[in-house]
Amino acid sequence: MDGQIQSTRQRPILAILTYADEKRIFRGNQENFIDLIRAGEERGVLVYVMTTADFKLRGKQAIGYKYRASTKSWKRELLPLPNVIYNRIPYRKFEALPEVQQVIQTCMRHREVKFFNPSFFNKWTLFEWLNKSRRTKPYIPETKRLSSSDDIDKLLQAYPSLYLKPIRGKAGKGIMKVSRTEGKSKPRQFELSIQDKTESHISRYPSVTQLWSQVRELVGSKDYIVQQGIVLSSYKRRPFDLRVLVQKNYRGAWTITGIGARLAGKLSITTHVPRGGSIDNPRKLLTHAFGQAESKRIIRSAKRAALIIAKHVESSSGQTLGEMSMDLGVDSDGHIWLFEVNSKPMKFDEPPIRQKSLENLIRYSIFLSQKNGL
Ligand SMILES: Nc1ncnc2c1ncn2[C@@H]1O[C@H](COP(=O)(O)OP(=O)(O)O)[C@@H](O)[C@H]1O
Ligand SMILES: [Mg+2]
Structure with missing residues (x-):
């Protein structure tokens, strides 16, 4: 028994940090977590899930969730402190919550625990x-913050098409494309393509000013960039x-x-x-x-x-x-x-990339756990 405790203490421990709410035991791709837990097992690394809801990282213990393959269920336990924490809080809106920010700060400041990928990028x-x-x-590609029709006008003089994207966007949400078209006999026109679920819809305007009034409505209060369109x-x-x-x-x-x-x-x-x-x-x-x-x-x-x-x-x-x-x-x-x-890379479905990505995460965690200092 003693020997077992000893070996548990010595093997690297990796915690996956995610968000929990009333909807589910915790959010994020559980399959992903289970795959990483398995990859850890193969290399002698204990991997468990930690949530921002019942987060505890004090003394020598933490609250975590272990996966039981036999019953396909998660078990909440007091576990030894992780050496490394991998942030997988799945959405920006969760990351922005004050209670989540507090957890992230605690992880970043912790003296013994290494924390990686602390935030989304904008x-x-x-x-x-x-x-x-x-x-x-x-x-x-040439990029500007979108604030007026002037930004579109100027960039359209240099490039035939532009992409408008929310600064905190993901998975194609809110993306628009603007292009100018000029036929030999046709007058200049401006096209706006809006990405819907699986299709895009096009509308046409005789001037940038008119196009802008539509764009402005769609943009609302969200922050956008406008970017040179690449063919x-x-x-x-x-x-x-x-x-x-x-x-x-x-x-x-x-x-x-x-x-x-x-x-x-x-x-x-x-x-x-x-x-x-x-x-x-x-x-x-x-x-x-x-x-x-x-x-x-x-x-x-x-x-x-x-x-x-x-x-x-x-x-x-x-x-x-x-x-x-x-x-x-x-x-x-x-x-x-x-x-x-x-x-927060999405799961790659190509099996060789998938396999290697899990191995790298485990190996990098071992590396971090052996590194001294912050
Ligand atoms: N400047 C651009 N020119 C051409 N295609 C673009 C441009 N920006 C984005 N796209 C297309 O739209 C996709 C989504 O853009 P991206 O910036 O990755 O936003 P998201 O965060 O929504 O994934 C890209 O993978 C690419 O296919
Ligand atoms: Mg993308």
């Missing part, structure tokens, strides 16, 4: 960070982009876990799967668009870009980060563009 801050560096700037490479007339998972490894160094591709739905302005998009193989799509040799080069440069961006995001944020995912676009010249960086 799209505007990201672009400010990445625009400052000579190394990351080439990947950033994405496409496959059978469906544009695609690349989803890259970047994680730290067992030595705490950034590595590429994998690259997936998302093909836009036929009627969509984004590539999100819930909006009619589908998963595909990046090499196949790129080879179809650019040929074999060029496709290899593009994948290599996408990986290089993702690593440069990850390092820069980490140093600008001043936070401890263990993983992030990126949406990268490839234009018709094969140039790589960054659309966003996500600090």
